[in-house]
Every structure is written in structure tokens, then in C-alpha cells.
Amino acid sequence: MMTAFEMWSYLCSVMAGLMLAWPMLKRYFPPQLSMQLEAYALKAVGQVYPYVRIKFPEIAGQRLERCEAYTAIQNYLSASASAKAKWLKAESIKDSRSLVLSMDENDQVVDEFEGVKLWWSAGLDFSQRSLSPWSQSSEERRFYKLSFHRSHRDLVMGSYIEHVLEKGKAVAADNRQLKLFTNNPGSDSHYHKATKWSYTAFKHPATFDTLAMEPNKKTEIMSDLLKFQQGKEYYERIGKAWKRGYLLYGPPGTGKSTMIAAMANFLNYDVYDVELTTVKDNSEMRKLLIDTSEKAIVVIEDIDCSLDLTGQRKTKKQEKEDDEEKADPIKKMLKGGEESKESKVTLSGLLNFIDGLWSACRGERIIVFTTNFIEKLDPALIRRGRMDKHIKMSYCGFESFKLLARNYLGVESHPLFERVRRLLEETEMTPADVAENLMPKSDDEDEEACLEGLIKALEKAKEDARKKSEEEEEEEKAAAAEAEATAARAIAEEEGQRTLSEGEQENGRTGSASC
Numbered sequence: 434m435m436t437a438f439e440m441w442s443y444l445c446s447v448m449a450g451l452m453l454a455w456p457m458l459k460r461y462f463p464p465q466l467s468m469q470l471e472a473y474a475l476k477a478v479g480q481v482y483p484y485v486r487i488k489f490p491e492i493a494g495q496r497l498e499r500c501e502a503y504t505a506i507q508n509y510l511s512a513s514a515s516a517k518a519k520w521l522k523a524e525s526i527k528d529s530r531s532l533v534l535s536m537d538e539n540d541q542v543v544d545e546f547e548g549v550k551l552w553w554s555a556g557l558d559f560s561q562r563s564l565s566p567w568s569q570s571s572e573e574r575r576f577y578k579l580s581f582h583r584s585h586r587d588l589v590m591g592s593y594i595e596h597v598l599e600k601g602k603a604v605a606a607d608n609r610q611l612k613l614f615t616n617n618p619g620s621d622s623h624y625h626k627a628t629k630w631s632y633t634a635f636k637h638p639a640t641f642d643t644l645a646m647e648p649n650k651k652t653e654i655m656s657d658l659l660k661f662q663q664g665k666e667y668y669e670r671i672g673k674a675w676k677r678g679y680l681l682y683g684p685p686g687t688g689k690s691t692m693i694a695a696m697a698n699f700l701n702y703d704v705y706d707v708e709l710t711t712v713k714d715n716s717e718m719r720k721l722l723i724d725t726s727e728k729a730i731v732v733i734e735d736i737d738c739s740l741d742l743t744g745q746r747k748t749k750k751q752e753k754e755d756d757e758e759k760a761d762p763i764k765k766m767l768k769g770g771e772e773s774k775e776s777k778v779t780l781s782g783l784l785n786f787i788d789g790l791w792s793a794c795r796g797e798r799i800i801v802f803t804t805n806f807i808e809k810l811d812p813a814l815i816r817r818g819r820m821d822k823h824i825k826m827s828y829c830g831f832e833s834f835k836l837l838a839r840n841y842l843g844v845e846s847h848p849l850f851e852r853v854r855r856l857l858e859e860t861e862m863t864p865a866d867v868a869e870n871l872m873p874k875s876d877d878e879d880e881e882a883c884l885e886g887l888i889k890a891l892e893k894a895k896e897d898a899r900k901k902s903e904e905e906e907e908e909e910k911a912a913a914a915e916a917e918a919t920a921a922r923a924i925a926e927e928e929g930q931r932t933l934s935e936g937e938q939e940n941g942r943t944g945s946a947s948c
């Protein structure tokens with residue numbers, strides 16, 4: 434039995450223990466403080482007007498960026514791992530995008546930032562608003578309330594809110610639907626058709642996982658892209674525009690377009706596919722660029738075919754037509770209407786497009802050129818610094834084949850793989866052709882049939898290549914023989930001429946002697 438004194442001293446020691454432990458314990462209790470940050474979504478007459486209001490006494494009523502802030506907080510909370518784990522209901526975890534929407538009134542989400550615990554809660558208010566003496570409108574206010582200990586005010590105001598908004602915006606960017614933009618001639622003006630972007634949802638399924646490519650090369654490209662994406666501060670520090678140029682070159686069907694799609698899905702960037710032939714001139718090109726979003730991949734496919742950028746692209750037919758037009762002004766006049774539709778983007782305009790203006794644009798941008806004939810391009814266009822990374826898209830190797838077999842047939846290995854490996858070393862086939870051969874054409878075709886089909890196609894390609902090289906050899910031999918015969922004829926003719934002129938000279942001398 435405890436005496437009153439013992440009881441009193443026991444209670445005292447418990448109290449003392451609690452007081453000592455309080456600085457640590459208090460982190461685990463939501464504080465009841467007047468300091469709150471509220472993010473509202475006002476819903477009046479069917480419209481939602483979200484905004485964030487900070488209710489600290491010293492800055493009461495101040496709003497952070499409207500709408501974006503509310504959505505950013507919503508996204509941030511939906512992505513918060515601790516929120517998922519601790520507060521949200523099991524069924525709402527299935528759909529991460531609607532997590533926060535499913536937060537009930539007064540539900541709480543606990544967050545931790547730099548070792549400090551913060552509490553978010555969702556709330557809903559209704560209020561009646563008098564529009565006139567006869568009508569009233571009810572206003573629905575959804576809000577998030579942030580509670581934290583008074584001592585962390587500087588941290589919250591200094592960096593936490595910024596962190597939430599930044600992370601929330603990043604989550605939104607990750608979740609957003611990518612877009613594929615193309616430039617179409619509009620009809621703003623009667624005489625000069627202005628080019629504008631139009632877009633559709635970008636839903637290309639290609640990813641780096643499905644892209645057949647030598648694994649080391651693929652890893653190198655992926656880390657290059659990541660480094661670029663995370664390089665905001667680095668680019669600022671070195672004073673360079675946050676842009677990177679990629680030149681993808683290689684034969685048709687080696688995956689250049691597929692690579693662009695994989696890049697867009699990997700980085701979550703919109704794709705702007707520039708059709709150069711519909712861009713009127715350099716200034717329209719600049720306008721187009723300014724109109725691109727901050728996270729963009731600007732693509733010019735088949736750059737060698739798009740315009741006369743290289744100075745080598747005029748065919749004989751075009752040259753003949755140009756000469757004819759020079760000689761015949763009426764023909765030129767008739768063709769005038771057509772000519773005005775042609776693009777007048779020049780090489781220097783394109784270089785400016787890549788270098789000059791980008792420095793003035795905010796946000797990260799990637800520009801990709803593709804070509805089947807790298808040797809046709811002007812070196813100025815593809816020098817490092819403009820096209821920072823040159824990526825050769827090659828014929829299918831064994832590693833690429835294995836990836837395609839896994840994707841198309843779901844097989845990791847097979848006894849026929851060895852034959853495929855040897856054939857791929859002996860002949861060239863594009864990943865597009867390999868993929869086509871691997872695709873089952875009916876329900877009856879199993880992986881063995883597909884692999885055998887591929888082997889047949891590879892053997893045929895090898896045979897065709899052998900025949901072609903034999904024919905080329907024959908042609909070369911015939912051309913060499915022809916050249917030799919022509920040279921021999923020329924020598925014989927020359928000799929004949931020389932003998933003739935020597936004979937004439939001789940005759941002349943005999944004639945003058947006899948005179």
C-alpha cells in the first residue's frame with residue numbers, strides 16, 4: 434500500500450520524466466496552433482476557383498499563385514508516400530491520381546520535411562452569398578490546411594511551401610498526357626498562310642525497354658538524357674542555354690522514329706514534329722519555336738530531304754528547269770504562284786533556330802534531326818555544340834534480336850537462336866525487318882515457326898546480298914574493261930593522228946624540195 438507521500442513523489446517523477454521527454458514527444462502530436470496555411474477551391478455557380486491563402490497574422494489574406502498552387506498541393510499530397518501509408522483508405526490507394534480527392538473532411542496527411550513533421554488536412558465549407566436582395570448563391574470552399582509547430586514557421590515559409598509547390602508541379606508534369614504537335618499551314622491571312630501548331634494526344638507505346646539497341650549504347654543515351662533533364666543548375670552555372678541536340682542517323686527501319694518516341698516517354702516531354710517544307714521562312718520558323726512548351730522535343734525528320742540546306746540537293750532535273758526558267762521569263766512567271774508556297778528557310782535560319790533563339794527561351798528543349806544520309810548534311814549543321822550527340826542507328830545485332838524476340842514472342846532463349854546469331858553476323862537486316870518476321874501472322878504460328886521464318890528471311894537476305902555484290906563486281910569489271918578499251922582507242926586514235934600529221938609534214942617537205 435502506497436503512502437500519500439510515496440504517491441506524490443511517484444507522480445512528481447512521472448511529470449518530470451514527461452517534461453524532459455516533451456521536446457521529443459511533441460513532434461508526434463498534431464499541434465493546436467493558430468498558424469495555418471489554407472489552400473481553397475472555391476466552387477460558386479458551378480465553377481471552381483482554387484487558390485491558396487496564408488493565414489499568418491502578419492500576411493493574412495495574401496494569395497499564392499491561384500489555381501496552380503491548389504493543384505500542386507493536391508498532386509503533392511497524392512504522391513506523398515507517407516500519406517499513402519498512413520492516412521488514406523485502402524481503396525483510394527489503387528488510383529494514385531485521385532488519392533487526395535478521396536480525402537474526407539478532416540482527414541489528415543502527415544508529411545515530414547527536413548526532420549520536421551507537418552500535418553495536412555482536407556476541409557469543406559459552405560457559405561451563402563447574397564448576389565442581390567432576391568437571390569442567393571451558395572459557395573463551396575474546399576481547402577487544405579497545413580498545421581505545424583510555431584517554431585518551424587521559418588522553415589515552412591522559407592523552403593517547405595516552395596518544395597511542395599515544386600514537387601506538386603513535377604507530379605502533374607509526370608501524370609500529364611503528352612502531346613504530339615505538328616505545324617500546319619493556317620489560313621490567317623489571305624496572301625501569307627501562317628503556320629501554326631496543331632496537336633493530338635501522343636500515345637506512342639515505344640519505350641527504351643522495347644527499343645532494340647546495343648545495351649551499352651542504350652544505357653549511355655538514357656543517362657545522357659537524365660543528366661540533361663536534371664541539369665538546370667549546371668546549364669545556368671556554365672552559362673549555356675538548357676538545350677541538347679541529337680542527330681540520329683542510319684538506314685531506314687533502324688528505329689530513329691521509335692527512338693524519338695522512347696525519348697519523349699522517358700522524359701515526359703511533348704513532341705513537336707516540324708514539317709520544314711510548310712514553314713514559309715526563317716521568321717516563321719522563329720515564331721514556331723517560341724510557341725513550343727518548356728519541356729519539348731523538337732524533331733526535324735529526314736533533314737537531308739526537307740530543304741535545300743546542303744547546296745547539293747538540286748537534282749539534274751531541277752537544275753535543267755532552273756536554266757529553262759532563266760531563259761524563259763513567261764514560264765518563270767507561270768510558276769511564280771507555285772514558288773511562293775515553297776519554304777524559304779535557309780541553312781543560316783536553321784542554325785539560328787538551333788543556336789541563337791534558344792538561349793532566350795526558358796525551359797529545357799531537345800532538338801532531334803534524323804537522316805538516312807549523314808554525309809549529305811552540311812558540317813555546320815551537325816557540328817558538336819549544335820548536335821551534341823550523334824547516334825548511329827545500326828542494323829540488328831544479336832543483342833537487339835534477343836530483345837525483339839522477348840518482346841514479340843516472349844522467349845528468352847531457344848535452340849534456333851544460335852543460327853540467328855551466325856546469320857546476323859553474316860548479313861545485314863534492319864530491326865524493322867527482324868521485328869516484322871518475328872511477328873506471328875496467325876494463331877497457329879508459334880515461336881518456332883516465327884524464328885524459322887526469320888532464319889529463312891535472313892538466308893534470303895544473305896543470298897541477295899551475295900548476288901548483288903557479284904553483280905556489282907561484274908559491273909565494276911565491265912566498267913574497268915570499257916574504260917581500258919576507251920583508253921586504248923584514244924591512244925590508237927592519237928597515234929593515228931600523229932602518224933597522219935607526220936606523213937603530211939613529210940609530204941610537205943618533199944613537195945617543197947622538189948619545187
Ligand SMILES: Nc1ncnc2c1ncn2[C@@H]1O[C@H](COP(=O)(O)OP(=O)(O)OP(=O)(O)O)[C@@H](O)[C@H]1O
Pocket residue numbers: 643644645646683684685686687688689690691692805826864865866868
Ligand atoms: N531499334 C528498334 N527497336 C524496336 N523496334 C524497331 C526498331 N527499329 C525499327 N523498329 C520497328 O520498325 C518500325 C519502323 O521503325 P522506325 O520508323 O523507327 O525506323 P526509322 O529508322 O525511323 O525509319 P525511316 O528512316 O524510314 O523513318 C517501328 O514501328 C518499330 O516497330
